[in-house]
Amino acid sequence: MNPMILDEQTVRRYLLGQLAEHERDEFEERLITDGDSRDEVEATERDLIDDYVHDNLTEDERARFERMFLPSASRRQKITFARALANTTSEHVAEVPTLRTAKFAALLTRVRPPLRLAFAAVVLLVFAGVLWVILDRRESSVEHQTSTPPMNATPQNTNSQVAVQQAEPSPTPVSRSQNDSASIASFLLLPGAERSSDEVRAVTIPPGVTTIRFQLSLSGLPNLEDVRAELRKESPEGSLVFSTGTIRPRSSSQGPYVVLELPSSRLSPGKYVALLKGTDNEIEAIYAFSVRGR
Amino acid sequence: MANSLKRLWTLNQDAFEQLLRVLDVERESAGRKYEDLRHVLVRFFECRGTAFPEELADETLDRIARKIVAGEQIRDVNHYSLGVARLVVLEAFKRKEKAERTINEFSRTSGPTTEDIVEIEKAEGCLRRCLDRLPRENRELVMDYYQGSEGGKASGRKSLAVRLGLTSGNLRMRVLRLRKNLEECVKKCLEVRQKSVTNGPATPLKGGVIDSTA
Numbered sequence: 001m002n003p004m005i006l007d008e009q010t011v012r013r014y015l016l017g018q019l020a021e022h023e024r025d026e027f028e029e030r031l032i033t034d035g036d037s038r039d040e041v042e043a044t045e046r047d048l049i050d051d052y053v054h055d056n057l058t059e060d061e062r063a064r065f066e067r068m069f070l071p072s073a074s075r076r077q078k079i080t081f082a083r084a085l086a087n088t089t090s091e092h093v094a095e096v097p098t099l100r101t102a103k104f105a106a107l108l109t110r111v112r113p114p115l116r117l118a119f120a121a122v123v124l125l126v127f128a129g130v131l132w133v134i135l136d137r138r139e140s141s142v143e144h145q146t147s148t149p150p151m152n153a154t155p156q157n158t159n160s161q162v163a164v165q166q167a168e169p170s171p172t173p174v175s176r177s178q179n180d181s182a183s184i185a186s187f188l189l190l191p192g193a194e195r196s197s198d199e200v201r202a203v204t205i206p207p208g209v210t211t212i213r214f215q216l217s218l219s220g221l222p223n224l225e226d227v228r229a230e231l232r233k234e235s236p237e238g239s240l241v242f243s244t245g246t247i248r249p250r251s252s253s254q255g256p257y258v259v260l261e262l263p264s265s266r267l268s269p270g271k272y273v274a275l276l277k278g279t280d281n282e283i284e285a286i287y288a289f290s291v292r293g294r
Numbered sequence: 295m296a297n298s299l300k301r302l303w304t305l306n307q308d309a310f311e312q313l314l315r316v317l318d319v320e321r322e323s324a325g326r327k328y329e330d331l332r333h334v335l336v337r338f339f340e341c342r343g344t345a346f347p348e349e350l351a352d353e354t355l356d357r358i359a360r361k362i363v364a365g366e367q368i369r370d371v372n373h374y375s376l377g378v379a380r381l382v383v384l385e386a387f388k389r390k391e392k393a394e395r396t397i398n399e400f401s402r403t404s405g406p407t408t409e410d411i412v413e414i415e416k417a418e419g420c421l422r423r424c425l426d427r428l429p430r431e432n433r434e435l436v437m438d439y440y441q442g443s444e445g446g447k448a449s450g451r452k453s454l455a456v457r458l459g460l461t462s463g464n465l466r467m468r469v470l471r472l473r474k475n476l477e478e479c480v481k482k483c484l485e486v487r488q489k490s491v492t493n494g495p496a497t498p499l500k501g502g503v504i505d506s507t508a
Contacts, residue, residue: 015341032334032376041337043470050440071345080410081477084417088425089440183325210325244307261307263325265332266352292489 006030006037011044016064046082049075053082183210185264188254189274189287190217204292205264212264214287216274219255221285229260230275236283238273241266246279267291305352309359316362316371331355331372335379342383350386354379420483424476432472439469 006027013019014027030037051057052065069075187203205212214231218224226246232238242262249256260274274287317331318324332351339347357378358371368374425433438454441447455465 017343028338028376029373031338032372038334038337039467039470041341042474043466046470046473068341068343071343072340072347074347075340077481078477080413080417081421081480083410083414084421084480085440085473085476087414087418088421089437183322183329210329240304242305242307242310262305262310263328263332265329265348266305268348 006034006040008040008044008047011037011041012048015041015045015048015068016061017068018064046078049078049082050086053079053086183208184213185209185211186213186215187289188215188217188257189289190219191221191276191285191287201288202290202292205267209264212262212267214260214274215257216260216276216285216287217255217257218249218276218285219257224249224256224276224278224284226279227258227284228277229258230277231260231262232273232275234271234273236273236275236286241272303356303360305356305359309356309363312362313355313359316368328355331375334372335375338376338379339383339386344383344386350379350382354382357382416484416487417480420480420487421476423483424479427479428472428476436469436472436476439465 010019010023010027014024019027031041048057048065049069052062052069057065069079185206216229226248228246229244230240231242232240242260244258244260247258249258251257258276269291271288271290274289275283276285276287278284314321314324314328317327332355335351335354336347339350344350354375358368358375362368425436428436435454435458439451441450451465452462455462458465460468
């Protein structure tokens with residue numbers, strides 16, 4: 001059998017659910033291994049959305065489009081974006097700056113030459129001043145970042161390059177690898193479920209992070225040997241998101257803690273509680289926090 | 295996600311670790327491959343027209359992890375995951391009641407509703423801000439690429455490609471990357487606006503990783 005050609009028309013038929021089953025299976029085999037074909041799908045998907053927004057689909061295509069695209073929230077967002085883009089680009093964007101420039105030029109021609117020179121000098125001075133302020137701020141920001149004292153928060157971490165940021169109160173964002181390609185972010189959670197829901201602390205997952213490591217601090221708790229950690233939605237009775245087997249507390253200069261590590265994609269925005277359970281399955285500590293959109 | 299599937303088994307740390315080891319021996323790289331695979335699966339379920347592609351992707355990964363824990367030897371995790379994903383999508387379509395209701399609901403709404411129009415207006419405001427943040431040449435490229443009527447658009451894009459010394463295909467991909475960045479930027483902008491409406495203005499702490507005002 002000849003390999004399927006992934007041209008725009010085939011991709012379009014795939015996205016509209018028009019391929020025969022065997023064609024679709026073959027197409028998906030390609031899709032899962034071939035990055036280029038994924039780009040083609042992404043591009044054709046946008047073209048199709050634009051056609052929908054501009055009412056350039058046939059009746060059948062439109063019906064298929066709505067059946068295939070509208071159920072997914074992320075695709076609905078793309079449609080909203082396409083409508084916004086269509087409205088924005090249909091305006092006379094190119095003419096606006098031209099018009100403004102023309103008015104400005106006309107104004108300048110009415111000004112006497114010495115005044116023009118003075119005006120140019122003022123503009124230059126303002127520009128230099130702004131540049132100086134920006135550079136100065138950037139410099140002090142760099143100084144500030146490098147002066148933050150590092151702290152070894154995750155002794156078992158396979159990524160040795162860990163920068164630590166301390167803040168009160170819990171949950172404290174502990175670390176993110178300094179390496180741009182690194183993909184683990186750590187957060188220190190202090191026990192406490194007494195907070196009202198309004199006071200629950202928010203965790204924002206930085207872009208590009210694939211793994212989240214929660215350090216559940218055991219400070220202030222009675223000595224615990226073997227524990228299990230669970231992550232649940234909303235409350236201790238909420239749906240289970242992630243769990244560990246039996247784990248032993250570790251110790252650091254900040255006191256004992258256990259680690260709960262999970263794929264970041266499992267944390268959608270919302271409220272969570274991490275539970276620490278003893279061998280008798282009793283809850284020993286609760287750590288409440290919320291996750292904000294990335 | 296109220297009408298989502300009910301999970302019989304949830305990923306745990308041990309199973310997650312084992313799945314990562316199948317993806318790559320090096321932890322960092324395995325983490326990235328996990329996210330890549332998840333992204334491909336989300337797209338798969340999206341292209342099949344399901345309502346909750348992310349949830350189905352996680353269900354697929356859970357099942358793969360469970361198989362690995364049970365001792366199944368997986369040679370090619372990508373193809374294996376496709377097989378599992380096909381089963382998951384079949385099951386999803388069998389849970390028709392809710393899904394069909396959702397689809398029919400959306401099928402009725404042809405064209406934007408009043409709520410959509412409000413959302414589009416908000417998105418427009420965000421899009422302008424996002425466009426302003428682009429370097430001028432990229433901003434002009436996006437505007438030039440998407441401007442014009444349908445007939446004029448095709449010829450306009452051809453001449454734009456010629457002017458930039460690109461093939462039409464390369465231009466299309468370049469604009470796609472810019473558009474994806476803009477989509478992401480608009481999404482974030484809308485989220486921030488939504489948060490400031492519900493919570494008041496947010497004050498990110500140092501580093502912007504955490505916000506204690508929520």
